[in-house]
């Protein structure tokens with residue numbers, strides 16, 4: 448029996464809906480294994496601006512610092528997306544949180560599930576067997592460099608800066624991950640143009656001597672974007688800077704079949720944070736069509752981080768069960784779609800009592816009454 452404190456930041460748009468399902472799944476895990484997960488929600492993003500004027504209130508940051516792990520839904524609102532002049536923005540809350548917690552490595556695994564191959568617009572033989580992980584640097588680069596407008600108001604700038612230290616700490620993680628996988632590391636950069644990319648190459652090339660079992664490739668990001676679609680199976684571990692990682696991971700979701708499937712872990716010096724790679728998908732808010740699996744798999748990564756490996760494996764098994772039985776939201780099941788809540792209920796139900804396979808849409812309320 449373990450007792451853990453998990454700070455939950457549901458955020459905006461579909462964030463609260465998908466987060467609710469992941470919390471339910473964690474409750475099912477706690478019930479099944481006799482653990483105690485103390486889960487409390489805090490505002491971050493547009494909802495926090497509405498409530499306090501601040502996208503990351505002190506109370507939220509303090510609660511994250513005091514927690515064993517953080518679970519995040521998504522933030523962002525069209526009100527701000529459509530107003531480039533807004534000075535206070537939901538995304539500032541997320542960026543500041545990453546910086547304050549020292550979350551310098553964002554780990555994004557991408558898997559092509561056999562059962563979902565027909566749902567990808569890409570040819571099945573190209574994507575079958577894809578299994579890669581992107582290590583995206585998360586607290587440096589162009590996201591965090593000096594930004595502003597020129598004095599004459601006619602221009603704007605975003606500086607991209609990286610230090611050797613910032614590169615080395617995430618590169619070590621990526622090398623270690625590659626060593627334990629298929630021993631292949633690809634550095635994605637733009638070294639033909641950017642000085643920061645040349646520093647990345649210099650450091651990674653030097654570090655490669657410490658990991659002789661790992662084969663290192665260097666790929667320019669424009670080519671990488673094409674290779675991702677052309678032959679994704681060639682990738683094992685991808686290491687890249689903040690903005691390139693943001694872009695190629697959304698692209699990679701096409702291989703899996705939906706943005707609603709891709710989880711992530713943000714790790715670093717302090718407490719770790721777990722979040723789907725997708726955003727607040729405002730068009731879907733309240734419609735029950737958002738896929739909660741990316742957030743549920745983020746909860747599985749959270750359990751692994753807490754060294755609750757058996758528990759995480761059961762969550763993954765339950766997700767596989769949902770995939771194999773077509774218990775999926777409408778972007779993946781167009782004929783008889785399930786709602787966000789039904790997918791969450793199915794997975795939680797399976798975890799709470801996987802010997803009981805009698806779940807169906809009608810009995811779920813009864814079956815789950817003990818855990819939701």
Ligand SMILES: NC(=O)c1ccc[n+]([C@@H]2O[C@H](COP(=O)([O-])OP(=O)(O)OC[C@H]3O[C@@H](n4cnc5c(N)ncnc54)[C@H](O)[C@@H]3O)[C@@H](O)[C@H]2O)c1
Nearest residue numbers: 521522523524528706707724725726727728729737738778
């Ligand atoms: N980490 C985060 O909180 C995060 C990440 C990305 C974007 N955002 C914010 O989200 C807002 C919307 O951005 P966007 O529309 O560019 O990206 P988005 O990820 O919210 O949605 C892009 C598309 O992906 C698909 N999608 C996303 N989540 C899905 C899910 N759970 N199930 C099924 N399909 C899903 C939909 O087709 C959607 O149109 C913006 O304000 C942006 O800043 C936040």
Ligand SMILES: CC(C)[C@H](C(=O)O)[C@@H](O)C(=O)O
Nearest residue numbers: 522523538541542693724726
């Ligand atoms: C919302 C935005 C700041 C964020 C990012 O660019 O890092 C998002 O796209 C992500 O992938 O988590």
Ligand SMILES: [Mg+2]
Nearest residue numbers: 693694697724
């Ligand atoms: Mg993104």
